[in-house]
Amino acid sequence: MTTATDLNTNCPMTFCPGCGNFGIWGALKNAAIQENWNNSNTVLVAGIGCHGHMVNFLRLNAFEGLHGRAIPVATGIKLVNHKLNVVVLTGDGDALAEGGNHFLHACRRNHDLTVLLHDNSIYGLTTGQTSPTSPDGFRSKSTPLGNPDHPLHPLSLAIAAGASFVARSFAGDILHLTETIIAATRHQGFSVVDILQPCITFNKEYTVDFYRQNIYHLDNNYNPSDKHAAFAKSLEWGPGQIPVGIIYQENRPSFESALPQLRDQPLIALEPSVKNISALYKKYQ
Amino acid sequence: MTSLPYFTFQIGGLAGQGIKSIGLMFSKIAVRSGYWTYNHNEYPSLIRGGHNVMHITVADQKITAGAMHTDFLVALNQETVNLHTPKMQSGSAVLYDTQGGIDTSPIPPGIDLFAVPTSSLAKASGGTELMENIVALGAAMALLSGNLEILNDLIKEEFADKDPGVTASNLKAAFAGYNFAKENFSSKIRISLTPKDQPETKIVVNANDTVGLASVAAGVQFVAIYPMTPVTGLLHTLAPLQEQFHFIYKQPEDEISAINMAIGASYAGARSMTATSGGGFCLMTESIGLAGMTETPLVIIEGMRAGPATGLPTWSEQSDLRLVLHGHGGEIPNIVLAAGDPEEAFHLTMEAFNLAEIYQTPVIVLIDKLICEDDQSYRPFNSGDYQINRGRLTTQKVDRYLRYQLSPDGISPRTFPGLDNYYLTNSDEHNELGYDDESAANRKSQMEKRMAKLATCTQNHLPAPQLFGPVDADLTIVSWGSNKGAILEALKSLPYVNYLHLTWISPFPTDAVSKTLAGAKKILNLETNFTGQMASLISEKTGIVLKNNLLKYDGRPLYPEEIIDYVKSQSL
Numbered sequence: 001m002t003t004a005t006d007l008n009t010n011c012p013m014t015f016c017p018g019c020g021n022f023g024i025w026g027a028l029k030n031a032a033i034q035e036n037w038n039n040s041n042t043v044l045v046a047g048i049g050c051h052g053h054m055v056n057f058l059r060l061n062a063f064e065g066l067h068g069r070a071i072p073v074a075t076g077i078k079l080v081n082h083k084l085n086v087v088v089l090t091g092d093g094d095a096l097a098e099g100g101n102h103f104l105h106a107c108r109r110n111h112d113l114t115v116l117l118h119d120n121s122i123y124g125l126t127t128g129q130t131s132p133t134s135p136d137g138f139r140s141k142s143t144p145l146g147n148p149d150h151p152l153h154p155l156s157l158a159i160a161a162g163a164s165f166v167a168r169s170f171a172g173d174i175l176h177l178t179e180t181i182i183a184a185t186r187h188q189g190f191s192v193v194d195i196l197q198p199c200i201t202f203n204k205e206y207t208v209d210f211y212r213q214n215i216y217h218l219d220n221n222y223n224p225s226d227k228h229a230a231f232a233k234s235l236e237w238g239p240g241q242i243p244v245g246i247i248y249q250e251n252r253p254s255f256e257s258a259l260p261q262l263r264d265q266p267l268i269a270l271e272p273s274v275k276n277i278s279a280l281y282k283k284y285q
Numbered sequence: 286m287t288s289l290p291y292f293t294f295q296i297g298g299l300a301g302q303g304i305k306s307i308g309l310m311f312s313k314i315a316v317r318s319g320y321w322t323y324n325h326n327e328y329p330s331l332i333r334g335g336h337n338v339m340h341i342t343v344a345d346q347k348i349t350a351g352a353m354h355t356d357f358l359v360a361l362n363q364e365t366v367n368l369h370t371p372k373m374q375s376g377s378a379v380l381y382d383t384q385g386g387i388d389t390s391p392i393p394p395g396i397d398l399f400a401v402p403t404s405s406l407a408k409a410s411g412g413t414e415l416m417e418n419i420v421a422l423g424a425a426m427a428l429l430s431g432n433l434e435i436l437n438d439l440i441k442e443e444f445a446d447k448d449p450g451v452t453a454s455n456l457k458a459a460f461a462g463y464n465f466a467k468e469n470f471s472s473k474i475r476i477s478l479t480p481k482d483q484p485e486t487k488i489v490v491n492a493n494d495t496v497g498l499a500s501v502a503a504g505v506q507f508v509a510i511y512p513m514t515p516v517t518g519l520l521h522t523l524a525p526l527q528e529q530f531h532f533i534y535k536q537p538e539d540e541i542s543a544i545n546m547a548i549g550a551s552y553a554g555a556r557s558m559t560a561t562s563g564g565g566f567c568l569m570t571e572s573i574g575l576a577g578m579t580e581t582p583l584v585i586i587e588g589m590r591a592g593p594a595t596g597l598p599t600w601s602e603q604s605d606l607r608l609v610l611h612g613h614g615g616e617i618p619n620i621v622l623a624a625g626d627p628e629e630a631f632h633l634t635m636e637a638f639n640l641a642e643i644y645q646t647p648v649i650v651l652i653d654k655l656i657c658e659d660d661q662s663y664r665p666f667n668s669g670d671y672q673i674n675r676g677r678l679t680t681q682k683v684d685r686y687l688r689y690q691l692s693p694d695g696i697s698p699r700t701f702p703g704l705d706n707y708y709l710t711n712s713d714e715h716n717e718l719g720y721d722d723e724s725a726a727n728r729k730s731q732m733e734k735r736m737a738k739l740a741t742c743t744q745n746h747l748p749a750p751q752l753f754g755p756v757d758a759d760l761t762i763v764s765w766g767s768n769k770g771a772i773l774e775a776l777k778s779l780p781y782v783n784y785l786h787l788t789w790i791s792p793f794p795t796d797a798v799s800k801t802l803a804g805a806k807k808i809l810n811l812e813t814n815f816t817g818q819m820a821s822l823i824s825e826k827t828g829i830v831l832k833n834n835l836l837k838y839d840g841r842p843l844y845p846e847e848i849i850d851y852v853k854s855q856s857l
Contacts (some may be wrong), residue, residue, distance in 0.1 A: 009720070011566035011720055017623060024602065038705070039702070039703075039704075039705045039707045040702065040704070040705045043553075043564070043702040043703070046547070048712070053721070055711075056709070056720055057722055059707060060707075061703075061706075061707060061708065061709070061710075062710070063549070063552055063579070063710040063711075064709065064710070064712055064713065065425070065545065065548070065575055065579075065712050066545070066571055066572060066710045066712055069541065069542075069545045069575075070574065072541070072542040072543075072546045073538065073545045073549035074543035074548060074549060074551065074600070075535075075545070075546050075549060075554070076507065076509070076545065076546035076548060076549025076551070076552070076553065076555075076557070076564055077479070077549040077550065077553040078534065078549075079507065079533050079535065079546070079549075079703070080506060080550045080553045080554065080555040081553045081554065081701075081702075081703060084553070084702060084703050101538050101539055101542070102538065102541075102545075104538075105537075105538040114791055117346055128665040135543075156300075162791060168353050179540055195610060198384075212364075217724055235806055248352050259533065260528050261527065261528060261531055261532070261533055267506055267507070267531070267532075267533060267555060268553065268554040268555050268701070270508065270531060271557045272503075272504030272505070272506055272555075272675075273504050273673065274502060274503070274671060274672065274673055275501050275502050275503075275504060277498050277501055277668075278500075278504045278665065280498060280501070280526070281488050281665045284488035284489055284490050284494060284773055285313065285316075285317070285486060285487070285488055285489075
């Protein structure tokens with residue numbers, strides 16, 4: 001079984017002291033231990049942003065690709081080896097700006113992937129510019145006059161685009177985040193977890209205190225299978241009005257489960273072999 | 286203007302009138318009758334309307350390019366008459382629809398006219414006007430002394446998976462045209478499609494067919510292609526074969542996704558490819574750098590069309606040579622191959638899959654629109670003794686595994702995720718394990734390791750370019766891509782000329798090219814682009830400046846006749 005020490009690496013930590021990434025890191029390690037993620041069954045795929053450095057601090061196979069392109073890389077991995085647990089680490093700039101097109105289409109295809117969206121509403125790695133989830137009027141180095149662009153709701157987007165598991169959690173609540181990550185990875189289909197992540201260095205609006213004061217947990221009366229209710233819930237945002245928990249979940253066959261090529265085993269279980277194509281020439285005669 | 290001694294057939298009409306499929310049928314009839322063909326397909330970027338033409342050159346021996354002239358034209362609309370008859374020679378023939386209101390006055394005197402009521406015969410056969418192309422083909426069979434049974438066989442095969450009524454009405458339409466011509470026209474066209482004795486089995490293919498077949502033969506496992514002319518036909522070849530040959534074709538949302546999916550699939554252990562044209566390649570460039578940096582094997586097919594931007598989407602050009610060589614941020618050891626015809630595209634694609642895995646790097650196969658979409662007749666290809674070579678790949682657990690281990694030849698041990706070998710794959714500069722490492726010493730050693738692959742490839746795989754024609758020639762033509770076919774045809778009329786054909790662009794065969802060109806009496810460089818991209822590359826690599834350049838950038842093919850006339854007129 002995977003233990004905490006199995007996950008350690010020798011890389012020096014590069015996150016700012018107090019960064020929300022520490023909470024996400026902790027929850028990821030918890031999930032890895034509880035679910036026995038290891039280098040025989042799991043691969044992480046990251047984009048570029050502060051979140052991407054996470055792969056240096058978890059001793060799990062990972063592909064850190066280009067800004068915005070983690071989802072298509074993860075899609076390619078999952079399609080050819082669907083037995084792997086494929087977890088995408090991405091950020092609000094990575095998934096919703098640079099990679100917005102990939103995010104939308106991966107949702108509707110319902111690949112069996114888990115997307116952990118490190119949502120700090122700021123570009124941290126490039127030292128503080130406005131992101132697609134920064135609020136109206138938000139002042140940053142790129143919007144000194146205040147953000148003129150209305151923010152995206154990543155969860156509304158995911159539901160509208162067809163993701164079959166949509167949840168929100170908070171980097172400051174490691175136990176809840178651990179549970180949510182585990183539920184997301186167990187879900188058969190495309191799962192998105194919007195992780196509210198304070199950027200203590202550059203985002204002075206969405207602080208730890210802001211989230212602690214405004215988050216509320218969905219209770220047992222909430223029915224995540226009601227798509228219309230989920231859509232309404234995903235749009236909630238304001239004082240005391242930020243829901244966390246599983247917002248939407250449906251049972252829908254994953255892309256991979258519908259492919260006849262993957263019926264018996266992962267595609268790469270068979271080594272590539274030279275194929276006899278002589279029968280195909282008939283068509284061209 | 287020189288005229289090549291081949292029989293040529295041309296059919297023109299509106300886009301949507303099935304010009305391409307009827308031209309392909311004509312070509313297959315010729316091939317099944319024992320002839321060799323080259324089909325040139327011209328069309329605009331429209332679904333209905335616009336002018337479509339298929340031009341088929343028919344010969345007794347293997348031919349590698351189309352001739353410019355037209356001997357027998359089938360005109361299904363006025364535009365075909367207006368555009369193509371004025372240059373026709375006396376003794377040629379035009380078959381046209383009597384009911385389409387076609388004005389024959391632009392047709393020069395001395396041309397035989399065959400008026401056939403194609404649309405009413407089509408309707409009388411129980412079909413729609415769309416079937417008038419089959420009526421015309423039937424009539425052409427009669428005029429050319431062809432065998433109607435061959436056309437009937439093709440119709441049955443073409444519509445085998447459709448409603449039986451479709452086959453029946455098409456057979457009826459073909460016969461109606463055939464019979465009309467037999468009954469109404471006593472004169473025959475002097476050239477003929479009379480079947481030869483015991484014709485050998487041949488195929489009629491373009492590179493969208495042959496690259497697809499090659500990929501399947503080479504064991505491809507994952508393909509992601511976003512539709513784009515002129516490689517769309519490649520995904521049409523591959524998509525229906527995926528279940529039978531156990532690979533996945535995935536249509537992505539854009540070219541960036543296409544290449545990143547292919548990179549992900551390759552990283553996870555699958556033989557992977559993508560394909561696009563110039564515009565899509567522009568979108569892929571950052572990811573080509575990613576494949577180079579992460580040392581992920583990848584085959585990329587680039588079908589060139591006339592750019593820039595949307596350009597002439599359905600016309601040909603060779604203007605992406607520099608793009609594919611340099612299209613990526615930073616420096617990577619990418620391998621670039623350029624095919625000269627569908628057969629070369631077949632063999633180079635198969636080889637590309639091995640090179641990608643041996644050198645753990647992107648391999649780009651460059652083809653141009655004329656190769657992608659012009660069909661040629663061939664004997665079926667033999668993939669011979671091709672064996673899959675996955676390079677330095679381990680599927681075992683390795684102690685102290687180092688994915689990016691330094692090695693003099695630049696090649697490190699590769700594995701997949703899921704095999705209990707821990708490593709990182711990282712677009713950031715990384716150390717031997719894959720961790721971020723920006724130290725100068727590490728950067729230097731990893732950079733040198735990656736770039737060493739080109740020297741290793743030069744030593745182990747780079748062949749000398751082919752030289753066609755006499756070794757001791759008065760003139761040496763240098764070229765690449767689809768020009769090969771036209772040049773080889775021209776060489777038949779220019780016995781004192783030879784041709785240096787380049788298929789390896791990176792690594793470049795500097796020594797062999799230097800030697801051939803340094804010994805040449807005169808040199809002529811031929812390219813279908815404005816700036817002479819190959820000439821500049823040759824100059825960069827060998828120091829030899831090519832002063833005679835025949836450059837064509839109107840989107841149209843370079844014809845053998847043009848080459849012959851140019852060589853003679855310039856006294857080269």
